[in-house]
Amino acid sequence: MAAADLIELWRGGLLESVHRGHVAVCDASGVVQSWGDPDAVIFPRSSCKMIQALPLVESGAADAAGLSPQHLALACASHQGAADHVGRVGDWLAALGLAEPDLRCGAHMPNDRAEARRLTCSDTAPCQLHNNCSGKHAGFLTLTRHLGAGPEYHELDHPVQRAVLAATEEVTGAPVAGHGIDGCSAPNFATTVAGLARAMAAFANPGAGLRGRAMTRLVHAMGAHPELVAGEGRACTALMRAMGGRVAVKTGAEAVFVAIAPDRGLGVALKVADGGTRGSEAAITALLVRLGLLDAGHPVVAQYLTGPIRNWRGTAVAELRQSAGFAT
Structure with missing residues (x-):
């Protein structure tokens, strides 16, 4: 099946661009609604960090290390590299008797403007703590220490990544379709859009067992600490x-x-085929409103979907719309 038209950009009364993609909505029984091809194989990239954090909690490593909900939110985060994010991850590693060089995620300039300005003005290079995935990697290191495993936790055959692979196949309900290496050097396991949505539905319908309790803790941590999961302006x-x-x-x-x-x-999963953030943010906002999870009148809806697109002088020049087949 081809990708479905999801989000359109209109300018001057003419259709200028279209974001196409694949969407699946699942409940405990499976797919209940979809657009495009729910069986399209994708790399979840950082959207699956709560799956990657499951072994951290299920193994007992999180409790043994005394991790708080804030730590668990950071384990699921793609953070901005703000001072708060960097400080919290640094303190987490220090409590383990570890430090920034033990990370394997690599360094990049933070997306947080204040921290980027501080580094630039002080002529200081960013470190691995600034990496948006440093919280996930701190979680990997916590599990590595708990297992007594070797330091190269990012390698495919490491016990940490074998545990992530097993969790991924179990919650998506299918063998992975392959793997790639993510920007942070950790393996990323391919699955279908529907498989990813099934996994999210599993988190939404946790059982009473060990896995269910782990899922509940991770979801609650994300909801309670959204500023740690991403950051201001995200x-x-x-x-x-x-x-x-x-x-x-x-x-x-x-x-x-x-x-x-x-x-x-x-549980919901979507992939915009062109890889553009604008389209995915608009599409998830539209879905959250459609499902009755987000008030259509909330200002955030205008920010990511219904508000005008303005030029550098502040003039409204374009608008995003849901494509006809996605809006009905």
Whole structure:
């Protein structure tokens, strides 16, 4: 099946651009609604960090290390590299008797403007703590220490990544379709859009066992600390705040987005084919409104979907719309 038209950009009364993609909405029984091809194989990228954090909690490593909900939110985060994010991850590593060189995620300039300005003005290079995935990697190191495993936790055959692979196949309900290496050097396991949505539905419908309790803790941590999951000015943080923490949402590179709605027992996954963030943010906002999870009148909806697109002089020049087949 071909990708479906999801989000359109209109300028001067003419259709200028179209974001196409694949969407699946699941409950505990499976797919209940879809657009495009729910069986399209994708890399979830950072949208699956709560799956990657499952072994951290299920193994007992999180409790043995005394991890708080804030730590668990950071384990699921693609943070901005703000001073608060960097400080918290640094303190986490120090409590383990570890430090920044033990990370394997690599360094990049933070997306947080204040921290980027501080580094630039002081002629200081960013470190691995600034990496948006440093919280996830701190979680990997916590599990590595608990297992007594070797330091190269990012390698495919390491016990940490074998545990992530097993968790991924179990919650998606299918063998992975392959793997790639993510921007942070950790393996990223390919699955279908529907498989990713099934996994999110599993988080939305956790059982009473060990896995269910782990899922509940991770979802609650994300909802309670949206500022740690992403950061100021980011869609994940803004959307979770707008929904009062009742729904966990998480983006991934190349325009992947997921949502977990425990109150409704629903899991959502989408992939915009062109890899553009604008399209994925608009599409997830539209879905959250459609599913009754987000108030259509909330300002965040205008920010990511219905508000005008303005030029550098502040003039409204274009608008995003849901494509006809996606809006009905």
